[in-house]
Every structure is written in structure tokens, then in C-alpha cells.
Amino acid sequence: MSAMTISEFADNLNKILPMIMKEFSRRLGSEFNTGKVTLPQFLIVQFLHQERVMRMTDLARYMRVTTAAMTGIVDRLLKSGYVAREYDSKDRRTIRVILTSKGTELFKKVNQQRQQMIIDIFGQISRQDRSNYLRILTQIKDILNKKSGD
Numbered sequence: 001m002s003a004m005t006i007s008e009f010a011d012n013l014n015k016i017l018p019m020i021m022k023e024f025s026r027r028l029g030s031e032f033n034t035g036k037v038t039l040p041q042f043l044i045v046q047f048l049h050q051e052r053v054m055r056m057t058d059l060a061r062y063m064r065v066t067t068a069a070m071t072g073i074v075d076r077l078l079k080s081g082y083v084a085r086e087y088d089s090k091d092r093r094t095i096r097v098i099l100t101s102k103g104t105e106l107f108k109k110v111n112q113q114r115q116q117m118i119i120d121i122f123g124q125i126s127r128q129d130r131s132n133y134l135r136i137l138t139q140i141k142d143i144l145n146k147k148s149g150d
Contacts, residue, residue: 027117028110041077042110048083048099049107056095082106 004012025039037045040063047062048054054062060070074097077083082103088094099107122130 024117028113036080037077037082037106040073041082042106044073044077044097045082045099045103045107046111048097049104053086053096053098056097059097077103 043063044059047059056067056070056074059074060067063070063073065073074083074085078085080102081100083097084100086096086098088096122133125133
């Protein structure tokens with residue numbers, strides 16, 4: 001591949017990334033494709049799987065949305081049975097969100113599908129290229145985290 005300007009690189013990436021995102025989403029399975037769960041909802045499920053229990057305000061901060069917007073997301077997860085709310089016995093204004101067993105199963109299923117998809121796709125790429133790809137993605141993550149203040 002010949003040397004390209006940063007503008008040409010951006011143009012190429014703008015063409016490639018949407019197709020990659022669409023195909024990754026399509027291959028992720030029925031939970032996303034049938035509308036059982038949206039990506040923002042799954043990000044909350046994933047975060048709760050890691051953290052176990054979170055206050056609504058912390059979830060809103062994590063997703064960079066208002067508490068009102070987070071209430072809507074959590075309400076839909078609650079209706080689907082993926083999360084439950086619990087109130088602090090000392091302060092009823094404090095609402096905590098916990099992952100239910102159904103939410104844990106959703107996380108495990110999607111995570112397993114994602115793992116298999118990554119193996120299927122990246123198994124066709126050399127070990128060196130996979131290593132370089134991971135190194136570059138880690139750099140991008142670090143840059144994004146530094147800019148967002150995480």
C-alpha cells in the first residue's frame with residue numbers, strides 16, 4: 001500500500017468502518033437483529049456484569065447521558081427482565097441497578113457469539129497482523145480515554 005495523506009486515510013476509513021460495523025452487528029446474532037436489545041442497552045448489561053451493582057447516576061455518567069435518558073434505558077431493560085432496581089435502605093432516593101440472571105445469560109450469550117465471530121474472522125489473518133491490529137486499537141482506546149477524561 002502506498003503512502004497516503006491523513007485525509008486520504010480518513011476517506012478510506014470512512015468508507016470501510018460502516019461496512020465493518022454493519023457486518024459485525026449482523027453476525028452478532030438474534031438479540032440485536034430481532035430488537036430484543038439495543039447496543040446502548042447491551043453496554044449497560046456489560047457494564048453491570050463487570051461492576052455487579054451501580055447507581056443510576058453512575059450509569060448515566062458511564063454512558064454520558066442524562067439521568068432521565070438513563071431511566072428510559074433502564075426501564076426497557078427492566079421490562080425485558082435483564083435488570084432489577086433496588087432502593088438504598090438508608091436513602092430511598094438512591095436507586096441501584098443490578099443485573100438479573102436473565103441479564104447475565106444475555107451477556108454470556110452475546111459475549112460467546114462475539115468471541116466466536118472474532119475467532120472466525122481474525123483466524124484468517126496472520127498472527128503478526130493480529131498483534132499489530134491489537135496494538136493500534138489499544139493506542140486508539142488510550143487516545144479516546146485521554147480525550148474523554150476517563
